[in-house]
Amino acid sequence: MHIVNTIADFRQYQSRKLAAPSSLAFVPTMGALHEGHLNLVRQARELAQQVVVSIFVNPTQFGPVEDYELYPRPLSQDVALLDREGVDLLFLPSVPELYPPGFRTYVTVEEMSERLCGHFRPGHFRGVATVVLKLLHIVQPDLAFFGQKDAQQCIIIRRMVEDLNLNVRIVIAPTVREPDGLAMSSRNRYLSGEERRAATVLFQSLQEAQREVTSGERDAERILQQVRERVAREPLARLQYAEIVSSQDLSEVRKVEGEALLLLAVFVGSTRLIDNTILQVERP
Numbered sequence: 001m002h003i004v005n006t007i008a009d010f011r012q013y014q015s016r017k018l019a020a021p022s023s024l025a026f027v028p029t030m031g032a033l034h035e036g037h038l039n040l041v042r043q044a045r046e047l048a049q050q051v052v053v054s055i056f057v058n059p060t061q062f063g064p065v066e067d068y069e070l071y072p073r074p075l076s077q078d079v080a081l082l083d084r085e086g087v088d089l090l091f092l093p094s095v096p097e098l099y100p101p102g103f104r105t106y107v108t109v110e111e112m113s114e115r116l117c118g119h120f121r122p123g124h125f126r127g128v129a130t131v132v133l134k135l136l137h138i139v140q141p142d143l144a145f146f147g148q149k150d151a152q153q154c155i156i157i158r159r160m161v162e163d164l165n166l167n168v169r170i171v172i173a174p175t176v177r178e179p180d181g182l183a184m185s186s187r188n189r190y191l192s193g194e195e196r197r198a199a200t201v202l203f204q205s206l207q208e209a210q211r212e213v214t215s216g217e218r219d220a221e222r223i224l225q226q227v228r229e230r231v232a233r234e235p236l237a238r239l240q241y242a243e244i245v246s247s248q249d250l251s252e253v254r255k256v257e258g259e260a261l262l263l264l265a266v267f268v269g270s271t272r273l274i275d276n277t278i279l280q281v282e283r284p
């Protein structure tokens with residue numbers, strides 16, 4: 001696996017690729033890799049001849065009191081994992097490489113970026129959209145892979161790609177979970193033993209909501225009330241939000257018909273976890 005740290009070196013790699021055309025898949029990450037990330041890499045491997053992964057803890061998507069400094073950076077472990085997966089190139093830029101002095105240009109996907117997580121993390125999706133756009137411009141992939149775990153991020157990125165006519169196919173891979181249902185996340189390592197046990201409340205609430213839909217409930221507010229009560233029964237958990245929205249454009253849904261996206265953000269201790277599921281109304 002090649003490792004490059006600068007945009008100039010990446011472009012040199014690109015020019016070699018142009019000389020011998022092949023499909024290129026890209027998996028952007030912030031590192032501290034787990035099976036959720038590696039599953040994206042494996043899907044990328046299956047669909048393209050070359051796989052590029054980036055690791056970049058993007059400062060512009062963290063709020064001033066969030067965990068940017070604390071965010072885990074187990075680099076040598078990550079390099080070994082990616083090498084084992086047969087990744088062709090790891091792009092590992094520094095912060096000044098992507099945000100040099102004088103940087104002034106940001107991308108905002110309006111409205112969608114202010115809802116749900118965006119409401120509680122002002123500026124987060126502006127940072128995400130900006131760095132993803134920059135990385136897509138640098139890497140120029142045919143395919144780019146994102147995880148359903150970050151459902152709002154996926155919808156915002158799809159919107160940006162369409163709005164800005166980017167020539168890339170976005171592939172969304174399903175959420176990879178621990179055996180007890182907790183969605184894998186680099187932030188799970190912040191949890192103490194007791195908190196780790198309590199964190200299963202997210203998946204359990206999502207499953208309960210799906211069971212209600214299966215047994216005929218269609219009223220979004222009633223489903224959400226059950227979710228709030230389920231989370232409230234877990235003493236170590238505090239719900240930040242639970243909402244049911246359109247899985248296409250995040251618009252509000254009052255009645256679940258066909259499918260709808262249920263999203264949760266929950267603090268377990270001081271760790272903020274998110275999860276989501278697509279509620280499906282079973283068709284006869």
Ligand code: AMP
Nearest residue numbers: 029030031036146147149150175176184
């Ligand atoms: P991150 O390193 O957290 O920025 O995540 C990089 C990519 O991996 C994003 O597209 C995430 O949605 C995806 N991802 C993170 N955790 C999971 C998971 N448990 N299952 C599937 N994809 C994931």
